[in-house]
């Protein structure tokens with residue numbers, strides 16, 4: 001219709017009508033594009049909300065599945081440090097505590113359940129990470145996945161840690177016991193401090209383990225844990241969720 005009127009106007013050299021009809025066409029196209037954009041934006045908002053609503057339980061699941069082992073791994077460093085001080089004679093004591101002995105026995109244990117957030121991986125794979133409007137959250141999510149990778153590599157790298165139980169079995173002896181409270185098998189270690197101080201290979205291995213464990217926490221576990229908390233905080237903020245205690 002418009003095209004026919006336009007053609008007739010051109011033929012008649014009616015430039016005023018040509019201008020008006022052209023403007024109508026341009027304006028129509030413009031409105032059409034705007035409606036399209038508006039619909040796409042509305043779709044993105046709905047997708048963003050559904051993504052955040054799936055992400056929150058993902059985060060809680062990762063936190064819950066790793067909480068107990070994470071706390072145990074973090075607690076080991078203090079006992080490992082004080083055990084090393086006692087063994088090397090920096091702290092004047094002639095006995096190791098049970099916790100210090102346990103820290104020596106488990107100082108090569110690095111494994112922990114480090115999980116990716118499935119909803120984030122899915123969003124990244126579909127190339128739609130930009131639907132998240134909060135730039136801080138977008139960055140935090142990308143960084144979280146990077147820290148999972150770094151931590152996984154560090155966990156699998158046992159090259160700097162020594163299994164003290166196997167190095168000299170006479171120095172740290174373990175007995176398996178069932179912990180009814182935790183509902184799991186545990187090992188009860190027994191340490192021979194005087195003999196440890198005489199064994200230079202063992203002393204070297206202890207020093208190496210303390211160094212390696214410190215790096216494992218500093219470069220792997222703690223940054224991953226902090227990033228998980230930061231992601232949780234930003235998602236809580238976006239969804240207006242408050243927890244009774246801080247996540």
Ligand SMILES: [Zn+2]
Nearest residue numbers: 232236241247
């Ligand atoms: Zn939360």
